[in-house]
Amino acid sequence: MEKFNGNAVVGQSGGPTAAINATLSGVIRGALAAADKGDIRKIYGMRNGIEGLCEERLVDLCKIFTEEQRFTDLEHTPAAALGACRKKLPPPEQNDPIYDRILDVFKKYDIRYFFYIGGNDSMDTVMKLRAYTEKVGYEMRIIGVPKTIDNDLDCTDHTPGFGSAAKYIATSVKEILCDCAVYTTKAVTITEIMGRDAGWLTAAAALPRLSGGMAPDYVYLPEREFDMDSFFSDVRTALKAHPNVVIAVSEGIRLPNGTYVCEGMSKKVDAFGHTQLSGTGTALCMALREEIGCKTRAVEFNTSQRCAAHIASATDIRESVAIGKKAVEFALRGVSGHMMIFVRSKIGYKIRIDSIDVCEVANKVKRVPDDFITPSGNNVTDRCLDYLRPLIEGEVKYRTEFGMPVHFKI
Amino acid sequence: MEKFNGNAVVGQSGGPTAAINATLSGVIRGALAAADKGDIRKIYGMRNGIEGLCEERLVDLCKIFTEEQRFTDLEHTPAAALGACRKKLPPPEQNDPIYDRILDVFKKYDIRYFFYIGGNDSMDTVMKLRAYTEKVGYEMRIIGVPKTIDNDLDCTDHTPGFGSAAKYIATSVKEILCDCAVYTTKAVTITEIMGRDAGWLTAAAALPRLSGGMAPDYVYLPEREFDMDSFFSDVRTALKAHPNVVIAVSEGIRLPNGTYVCEGMSKKVDAFGHTQLSGTGTALCMALREEIGCKTRAVEFNTSQRCAAHIASATDIRESVAIGKKAVEFALRGVSGHMMIFVRSKIGYKIRIDSIDVCEVANKVKRVPDDFITPSGNNVTDRCLDYLRPLIEGEVKYRTEFGMPVHFKI
Numbered sequence: 001m002e003k004f005n006g007n008a009v010v011g012q013s014g015g016p017t018a019a020i021n022a023t024l025s026g027v028i029r030g031a032l033a034a035a036d037k038g039d040i041r042k043i044y045g046m047r048n049g050i051e052g053l054c055e056e057r058l059v060d061l062c063k064i065f066t067e068e069q070r071f072t073d074l075e076h077t078p079a080a081a082l083g084a085c086r087k088k089l090p091p092p093e094q095n096d097p098i099y100d101r102i103l104d105v106f107k108k109y110d111i112r113y114f115f116y117i118g119g120n121d122s123m124d125t126v127m128k129l130r131a132y133t134e135k136v137g138y139e140m141r142i143i144g145v146p147k148t149i150d151n152d153l154d155c156t157d158h159t160p161g162f163g164s165a166a167k168y169i170a171t172s173v174k175e176i177l178c179d180c181a182v183y184t185t186k187a188v189t190i191t192e193i194m195g196r197d198a199g200w201l202t203a204a205a206a207l208p209r210l211s212g213g214m215a216p217d218y219v220y221l222p223e224r225e226f227d228m229d230s231f232f233s234d235v236r237t238a239l240k241a242h243p244n245v246v247i248a249v250s251e252g253i254r255l256p257n258g259t260y261v262c263e264g265m266s267k268k269v270d271a272f273g274h275t276q277l278s279g280t281g282t283a284l285c286m287a288l289r290e291e292i293g294c295k296t297r298a299v300e301f302n303t304s305q306r307c308a309a310h311i312a313s314a315t316d317i318r319e320s321v322a323i324g325k326k327a328v329e330f331a332l333r334g335v336s337g338h339m340m341i342f343v344r345s346k347i348g349y350k351i352r353i354d355s356i357d358v359c360e361v362a363n364k365v366k367r368v369p370d371d372f373i374t375p376s377g378n379n380v381t382d383r384c385l386d387y388l389r390p391l392i393e394g395e396v397k398y399r400t401e402f403g404m405p406v407h408f409k410i
Numbered sequence: 411m412e413k414f415n416g417n418a419v420v421g422q423s424g425g426p427t428a429a430i431n432a433t434l435s436g437v438i439r440g441a442l443a444a445a446d447k448g449d450i451r452k453i454y455g456m457r458n459g460i461e462g463l464c465e466e467r468l469v470d471l472c473k474i475f476t477e478e479q480r481f482t483d484l485e486h487t488p489a490a491a492l493g494a495c496r497k498k499l500p501p502p503e504q505n506d507p508i509y510d511r512i513l514d515v516f517k518k519y520d521i522r523y524f525f526y527i528g529g530n531d532s533m534d535t536v537m538k539l540r541a542y543t544e545k546v547g548y549e550m551r552i553i554g555v556p557k558t559i560d561n562d563l564d565c566t567d568h569t570p571g572f573g574s575a576a577k578y579i580a581t582s583v584k585e586i587l588c589d590c591a592v593y594t595t596k597a598v599t600i601t602e603i604m605g606r607d608a609g610w611l612t613a614a615a616a617l618p619r620l621s622g623g624m625a626p627d628y629v630y631l632p633e634r635e636f637d638m639d640s641f642f643s644d645v646r647t648a649l650k651a652h653p654n655v656v657i658a659v660s661e662g663i664r665l666p667n668g669t670y671v672c673e674g675m676s677k678k679v680d681a682f683g684h685t686q687l688s689g690t691g692t693a694l695c696m697a698l699r700e701e702i703g704c705k706t707r708a709v710e711f712n713t714s715q716r717c718a719a720h721i722a723s724a725t726d727i728r729e730s731v732a733i734g735k736k737a738v739e740f741a742l743r744g745v746s747g748h749m750m751i752f753v754r755s756k757i758g759y760k761i762r763i764d765s766i767d768v769c770e771v772a773n774k775v776k777r778v779p780d781d782f783i784t785p786s787g788n789n790v791t792d793r794c795l796d797y798l799r800p801l802i803e804g805e806v807k808y809r810t811e812f813g814m815p816v817h818f819k820i
Contacts, residue, residue, distance in 0.1 A: 012592075016588070016589045016592050048592075048593075048594055051594075077588060078585050078588045078589060079585075079588040079589045079591065079592050080592045083591070083592050083593070083594070084592040084593060085593070085594075086593075167813055167814075170813070170814050171720050171814055171815060172714055172718070174814050174815065174817065175488050175489075175714065175717040175718060175719055175720070175815075175817075176713050176714070176717060178426070178487060178488045178489040178717060178719075178817055179426045179488060179489045179713055179716065179717040181489065181493070182422075182426050182458075182489050182490045182493050182494040183458070183493070183494060183495070183496075184458055184461075184493070184495075189713075207812065207813075207814065208814065210811075210812040210814075211811055211812060211814065211816070211817075213817065213819055214819075297713070299712045299713050299714075300710060300712065302709045302710065303586050303589055303599075303707070303709050304582055304585065304586070304709075304714075306589065307585040307586060307588060307589040308582070308585060309585055309588075310581050310585070310721055311720055311721065313813065315813075389812055389813070392812075392813035392814070393812070393813040394813065395810060400805060401620075401621055402617065402620040402621060402799055402802075402803070403577055403580070403617075403723065403725075403799070403802035403803040403804065404577075404580050404581055404584050404617065404618065404620075404621065404802070405581060405584065405585075406621070407584065407585075407588055407621075407623065409623055409624075
């Protein structure tokens, strides 16, 4: 049997995380190791995902990653060093010309290995490319490597990138708890956290509870209906216990009528009379001031949730590199059309990397399960914290210059 | 001559910083060293500043700080471990009964040394307490130790707490620059930074420029009038050069008519028809969408600016401990009614700690000087970066538990 051989290409897609470049590093490390054995010849990087592939914006990564320092710098650089895109491919059966274009590029560069690091939409791309290349009989190994801070991909214990975002949130909330504790005046602080459909990141705000000291009084996830009266009652109860109440809410919590809290509660009107949604935290603060009359403050964590690489989880970065490397190994073994996954040991925390048919994963959302949420729906259970804890363990060490982290740039 | 002797008390006041506890640690370290020599007997901590002093909420710090680990934990804990207050004393000539109360407590606990760590209002307290104790002939050594993330205290090269906030901002902006660079679509990101009257923290957003890579396109300080037409023109110019424009603005920028940008531009209306100010960044984003039609995003750094101890500047923490220690040394030498200050060497970066009559400092604001701002008023000069650079140098090492920093609690 003739040895399957050719070049590889890797791309990044979707919203950035603090660990997507660690996975890129893993894929490059794996591919270069394979190149040493003659299994893969070259590893290209596509700029801005599948969009850049179509435009032949490819870089020869073998020429760039010539020393170990570049890998470690890359592993501690947030976002996507190759650039990303949000392109979703049309169904392969529509015979859209984009597929011909992609095939032309594959043939021109003799690309036989395709690694795509991304979230749900990227797994959709992997699924469609597999269907298309099988249909036209172009032999290829196509692997999806997950990443998302939202942790909402199915079939994997967790997603690369989530642990770092969770560590950022846990650390920041813990610091804000210190900040809130300094005054004796009654005040409510509401931290608003990303994750429109799944409450994984919001759940991470409860992690300071593990230390036995201060912790958020309430944690509201989008998995539960948000009832304003119960909320007011919760806040009144907490204010009786101590003056500084700290609450974490998901940006995606909804009122019983199905509208987002931020939609239902408040509107911003600009100088031209146009309305715009305000944040969920701000909306709840306004409601509290009206109902209870207490001092309030909304803290929106915003973009740093997905790019605060300086406080990345060492576990997350290590696993993200490992899953990238493993993706190459699996492809070399003939796996294709799969997404790489993490499988957690039944006891303790040991992670095994495996893969699963991407059709099992694409376009599904994994929500926080019922036994991770308290019966009253206003906090998470200890079981949830047990799940989260190992994911944020370990501090990263990165190079600094002028007191700031060094970031890799292609 | 009889040896001046007695007990000491230390308090924290005003808004939290990541370094105010480091100064507290320095004062305690200094006082315990003096206790060993018999110069100070006991060191008390007042809970919630002068408010707690009046209520005799005093803790014996000698009993709490019995091992080195407690000091180092305290030095890496954000906010004010003793609690803070925002109380401003009435003029001493008004003979307000609060002064009698304070004097009673001083006498009851034989307090002869008073250390107050805080910002402008706290220096006002130091000034008034000195005037009062001199008037009634109660011999005492009263020393103010500065802290503020805003760096707007006069007579000192910089304030403890500023370097850490500046490092948080520089690091976060550098990470957000990576995040913004991943897409090819034209977009403007506006980071909004604390500092209503002085632009020191906003200036720190320009620090990524030192690395020679990506940096914010524009940095607007409150020291300059903010003109909307110039702003639109600036943004158009930047969008021609590259798709991802990143801007830093102070929350306190004002339009030529003197109103804050956030007042002049937009209003939030809650469910009850009440209006509320939105953020400056959000207001500018709305204006840009209307004028240029581009994608925009506002990032408000919020509370983390003053409490992100995990990314504190090692220089800031070291200096903050040192200035607290030195305050005790100065008090022992007979200095009173002074604020401790940092004096920078003419060449290089060497810091000498000195003190100055608190009357020279209280109720003054130090703004960013003209030669730190470019002639066009939309960025800072290299001279400004030279000033800022050493203040953010060095990474702190702190204890962690469950992947989160350990925080000290009294």
